[in-house]
Amino acid sequence: MLSSLSREIFDLYDSYKAEYITTCRFTQSEMLVWLDRFEERHIFEKSILGLSAEGREIALYKLGSGPVKVMLWTQMHGDEPTATMSLFDIFNFFSKKTEHIITTTILEKLTLLAIPMLNPDGAECFIRRNAQMIDLNRDALALVTPEARILKSACEKYRPDFGFNLHDQEPHYTVGTTRNITAVALLAPAIDESRSDNHVRLRAKKVASVLAQVLELFIPGKTAKWDDTFCPNAFGDNIQKWGTSTVLVESGGWRGDPEKFFIRKLNCVGLLAALYAIAADEYSNADTAIYDRIPVNMELGFDYIIRNAVLGTNAAADPVRVDIGVNTEKHINTSTGRLEEYAVIADVGDLSRFAALEKDVDAAGTELNLGSFELERSFAAEKILPLINRM
Ligand SMILES: [Zn+2]
Structure with missing residues (x-):
């Protein structure tokens, strides 16, 4: 079921993608114009979470009304825009394919909590760090940045069941020693130094297995996973530890795709499929051995x-x-x-x-x-x- 649905939304992509996004370099003010298109159609409820270091509003967009809460945040690193574009493709899917089983199942069973562009100041100059020169993904404990405090308080307020931590990685990683450039890398981050599994992390590994299986349909052999060494001050590791089953998705490289539009499509299809699998409870049967077998990202x-x-x-x-x-x-x-x-x-x-x-x-x-x-x-x-x- 999931593979035929995934193929269908992969093939249909051009009919629902956010065609107004024509470059991967955009600022928050450009992104806000894209969001305005949806506000008229009331597909989501917006709440302001707070202000960035330079005073830009960071907002959360709530879609669906189901009992299972899924939080997705993008562009914590300002120069990693691929998943932000995919999120707009996903919003567009919901607004154009209103009767599709993926839309109806997700919006009925899940409440999506999307935070597009968590680091708008970094995105303004297309840099990794925020305006205080801090890497937000190493500020989960110190919380010296307003953006990190915003993400943490959103986690505390909504207590999401699942989380998607959406990034881009350097396009020079390979899938182990296969000589395949990594197109997408996944990680179910560790919760402690000994990398033990609890039910929260196991659920994340199941979701990552679903994502890996879907990606394998379109890019066989091009999915890697990150080494799961515990990173004590990173958000993925801590959000997993705080009780949200979290998957890190890193958009990698693809030949002849400098704007990363193909990776954006893969992200969109993979996330829609994973959200559907959570909503339809198809993920719970996933075999975590699929995740375990994914080769580790290597810098080759x-x-x-x-x-x-x-x-x-x-x-x-x-x-x-x-x-x-x-x-x-x-x-x-x-x-x-x-x-x-x-x-x-x-x-x-x-x-x-x-x-x-x-x-x-x-x-x-x-x-x-x-x-x-x-x-x-x-x-x-x-x-x-x-x-x-x-x-
Ligand atoms: Zn990143």
Whole structure:
């Protein structure tokens, strides 16, 4: 049942996605315009939770009227917008597909408590931290930031049964040693140092197993899980400990998808399916061994890999046959104010265990002259990327 429904909403995606979201870089004021569209249609009830460090309103949107409470919060890190976009796709699904069994079951059995963009100040400049330079996801105990206090008090006020902690991860992780770039990573966070299971965490593992099974339909072998070392001051771990079955979902990388729209779609479909499984109580039969078997995220990826190149580093050393890992970074050029792309040679040597997000080329012994390069030095991307693209 769940797999056929998941396939159906995957195939229908273009008919309900929030088509007005056309870039993954947006601010809170842009997001508020999207929310206005729904307010006229009364699909949710809005309550202001408080103000960010710079005084932006952080609100919770309540949908449905069921007995089981599910809280979803996005963009605790300002530069991690994928799930915020997915949340709008989900709101759109409910508002366009009002008679669909997924909509009716979820809204009847669950009360959804959505907090889109918990860190609007960080989102304003597309940075991880809040305006006080604090990582909110390490502030679950100290609570020095207003945003962390807001999330904690929302948990205390609503006492949700389930929670979805929605993030983006660096797109260079791989699914274990499979040489597949991780598209989505999951975690049912630990509640203590010994990573023990109680019924709260076991329920989270069941939900994560459901999500993994759904994702497997569309992206076989591209789902990883995070190492579950207990992080004492992180929110996921603490919210799990406070009694809400919590799953961390990290949007990863996908080739040719810099705006992460495909990952956004996967997130939307996966979350709708997981919410339906909770609402219809299909999750409770899930086998946690599915979650246990997911390979752990490993940092074995680069944006580009040039394999088997012969590199002359300087006149005194012999040329060597190597693989070259290249990453790209975007910086604001302070004199022009424009966003520019740079390429960084991240590693040179035997990269046979590594995978490339964007392009993996075999130089087949071609001698490369990258000038007098050094590791981790930035090159304007126009110097290296055309070389890769010519191969
Ligand atoms: Zn994050």
